[in-house]
Amino acid sequence: MEQRVSLITLGVADLGRARAFYESLGWRGQEVEETVFFQAGGLGFVLWGREELARDSGLADGRGTGFGGITLAHNVRSRQEVDALISAASGAGATVTKPAAATFYGGYAGYFTDPDGHPWEIAHNPGFPLAEDGSLTIPDFGSS
Amino acid sequence: MEQRVSLITLGVADLGRARAFYESLGWRGQEVEETVFFQAGGLGFVLWGREELARDSGLADGRGTGFGGITLAHNVRSRQEVDALISAASGAGATVTKPAAATFYGGYAGYFTDPDGHPWEIAHNPGFPLAEDGSLTIPDFGSS
Numbered sequence: 001m002e003q004r005v006s007l008i009t010l011g012v013a014d015l016g017r018a019r020a021f022y023e024s025l026g027w028r029g030q031e032v033e034e035t036v037f038f039q040a041g042g043l044g045f046v047l048w049g050r051e052e053l054a055r056d057s058g059l060a061d062g063r064g065t066g067f068g069g070i071t072l073a074h075n076v077r078s079r080q081e082v083d084a085l086i087s088a089a090s091g092a093g094a095t096v097t098k099p100a101a102a103t104f105y106g107g108y109a110g111y112f113t114d115p116d117g118h119p120w121e122i123a124h125n126p127g128f129p130l131a132e133d134g135s136l137t138i139p140d141f142g143s144s
Numbered sequence: 145m146e147q148r149v150s151l152i153t154l155g156v157a158d159l160g161r162a163r164a165f166y167e168s169l170g171w172r173g174q175e176v177e178e179t180v181f182f183q184a185g186g187l188g189f190v191l192w193g194r195e196e197l198a199r200d201s202g203l204a205d206g207r208g209t210g211f212g213g214i215t216l217a218h219n220v221r222s223r224q225e226v227d228a229l230i231s232a233a234s235g236a237g238a239t240v241t242k243p244a245a246a247t248f249y250g251g252y253a254g255y256f257t258d259p260d261g262h263p264w265e266i267a268h269n270p271g272f273p274l275a276e277d278g279s280l281t282i283p284d285f286g287s288s
Contacts, residue, residue, distance in 0.1 A: 001169040001229055004185035004278040007217035007265070008149060025145040032285045041148035042185045042279030044272065050213055057255045057263045058242030059211040067203040068212025069194055070262065073151035085145055098202030111201045118214060119201045121151070128188065134148040135186030141176045 011050030012116045024092040073121040079108040155194030156260045168236040217265040223252040
C-alpha cells in the first residue's frame with residue numbers, strides 16, 4: 001500500500017447546504033450524480049449523502065451526530081489566518097467547538113464543525129512546513 | 145481557505161495496534177508523544193488516542209463503534225491491486241465490510257475497516273487518473 005490517501009468522502013444530510021458551506025469558504029467543486037467533487041491538493045475531497053456512503057461502505061449508519069473518531073486539519077501560515085478562517089467558517093454556518101488558542105507545541109489552533117458535524121482543525125504549526133502549493137511535510141522527529 | 149487538506153487524524157483505542165496495522169501494509173511512521181505521524185503524499189496522516197482527539201477538538205466522544213460519517217479511499221492502478229490490498233489488510237486484522245466488486249462507474253472496489261473501525265475503500269477507478277507519485281486528479285466532468 002503506497003503511503004498516500006486518494007479520497008476523503010464526507011457523508012452529508014443536505015448536499016446543497018454542504019457544498020454551499022465549502023464554496024462560501026472559497027472552494028470550487030463539481031457536482032455529478034448527487035456527489036460533489038473538489039480537487040484538494042493531490043487528493044479528491046468528496047461530499048455524498050450520508051446514507052448512501054454508509055450503504056456503499058457496507059456499514060450500518062448509527063447516530064448522525066457526535067464525534068466520529070476522525071478529524072481533518074487545514075494548516076495555514078499565520079495566527080491571523082487561523083482567526084480569519086474560523087471567523088469566516090462561523091459566518092458560513094460552522095459551529096466553533098474550540099476557540100483558537102495557543103497550543104502545547106508552540107502553535108495556534110481552533111476547531112469548528114461543518115454543517116454536518118465533521119470537525120476541522122484550523123492550525124498554524126510552525127514545526128510542520130507548508131510548501132508554496134500547500135502540501136505539508138511531517139518533520140523528521142529523530143524518533144522511530 | 146485554500147483548497148487542500150493538511151492532516152487526517154484517526155482516533156484509536158490502542159496506538160501500538162493501530163500503528164502495527166498500517167506498518168504491516170507497508171507504511172512507515174514516527175511516534176512522538178503518543179502520536180504517530182505518517183507522511184501521506186502532501187499531507188500528514190496521524191494516529192492519536194480517540195479520547196484525546198475528541199477532547200482536543202472540543203467534542204464529546206459518544207459511541208466508539210459504527211459509522212462515523214466519513215470514509216477514506218486508497219486508489220490503485222489495477223483490479224489485481226484492489227484484491228491484493230484487501231487481502232493483505234484482512235490478514236493484518238482489518239474487517240472486510242464490502243468485498244471487492246465491479247462498480248457502477250466502471251471501476252472495481254471494496255471496503256475494509258481498520259482495527260478501530262475506520263473505513264477505507266480500496267478502488268481502481270479508470271476515470272480518476274493517478275500520477276506517478278500517487279496524486280489523484282478529479283476529472284473535468286463538464287458540469288458545474
